[in-house]
Amino acid sequence: MKIALVGYGKMGHMLEQSAVAFGHSVVATIDPFAPDAGIKIPSGDSRALADAVVSSGAEGIIEFTHPSSVMENIKVLLPLKIPMVVGTTGWNEKKQEVASLAQECGGTIMTTANFSIGVAILYKIVEEASRLVNNFSEYDAAIWEMHHNQKADSPSGTALEIANHLLSEFKRKDSIVTDEFKERPKPNQLHVSSTRCGSVPGTHKVFFDCEADTIEISHTARSRHGLANGAVHALENLCAMLKSGELSAGALYGMNDVFPQLFKA
Ligand SMILES: NC(=O)c1ccc[n+]([C@@H]2O[C@H](COP(=O)([O-])OP(=O)(O)OC[C@H]3O[C@@H](n4cnc5c(N)ncnc54)[C@H](O)[C@@H]3O)[C@@H](O)[C@H]2O)c1
Incomplete structure (x- = not known):
């Protein structure tokens, strides 16, 4: 072609x-x-x-x-x-x-x-995990991403897409917060945070956390x-x-x- x-x-x-x-x-x-x-x-x-x-x-x-x-x-x-x-x-x-x-x-x-095909698969995994974790009210959720310092936008479009997949099944949350917090986060807020550093091609993590443990789902791009x-x-x-x-x-x-x-x- x-x-x-x-x-x-x-x-x-x-x-x-x-x-x-x-x-x-x-x-x-x-x-x-x-x-x-x-x-x-x-x-x-x-x-x-x-x-x-x-x-x-x-x-x-x-x-x-x-x-x-x-x-x-x-x-x-x-x-x-x-x-x-x-x-x-x-x-x-x-x-x-x-x-x-x-x-x-x-x-x-x-x-x-x-x-990345891996990220497309990650979306499905996050959706399924969110559906299960949603049944256990003690778990909170958050998303973090890191990219190279030349990236012009934040959070990454991928982090927002992951957030949408999470929210579609995690019924306790319905709002994405990407700014700094001036007060305690509200239970319905999903914190999506970003770090810009060096040459990182792209790392995205989803956390489900409660007093007992943390479930972490991670995707790390090795290169572009x-x-x-x-x-x-x-x-x-x-x-x-x-x-x-x-x-x-x-x-x-x-x-x-x-x-x-x-x-x-
Ligand atoms: N969807 C994905 O999987 C994916 C992956 C990597 C990067 N990106 C995105 O792709 C974009 C480019 O990433 P990059 O790392 O190549 O950036 P880059 O800065 O290395 O390259 C962008 C290029 O676009 C050129 N450009 C600017 N305006 C233009 C115009 N009007 N017409 C033609 N060219 C123009 C610039 O001169 C530059 O050479 C960014 O928005 C980035 O976030 C998406």
């Missing part, structure tokens, strides 16, 4: 390696600032971005840029109707708007805050290769499933849609 990479930073470079390793060709690396990008387009020049992607002949797009540019990129690229996978985080609250846009223009987009591989596989699956009719164009999809194995017993 011919793939255009929008954003040629740390992830862009890894995506290129993964795409080539899986037999694809990277036909464009587009980034306004990266010195080694194949195509440098001034940030915010939507027409030039669209022209560059179209003239590259790309059959799929992978976008890993910055929370401040992702919405603009989606709005420009989605109407091209080239299947697109977006890895940039920090636009959770705009998902509904993007789903409507996809429906209107017929473009297809897939996104997740974390392309798993994320890049996951994004390329997600694009491969998205394109194959659109072709076979398993998925329809004009929608916003997530991990569960493009990796149906996540549902297998």
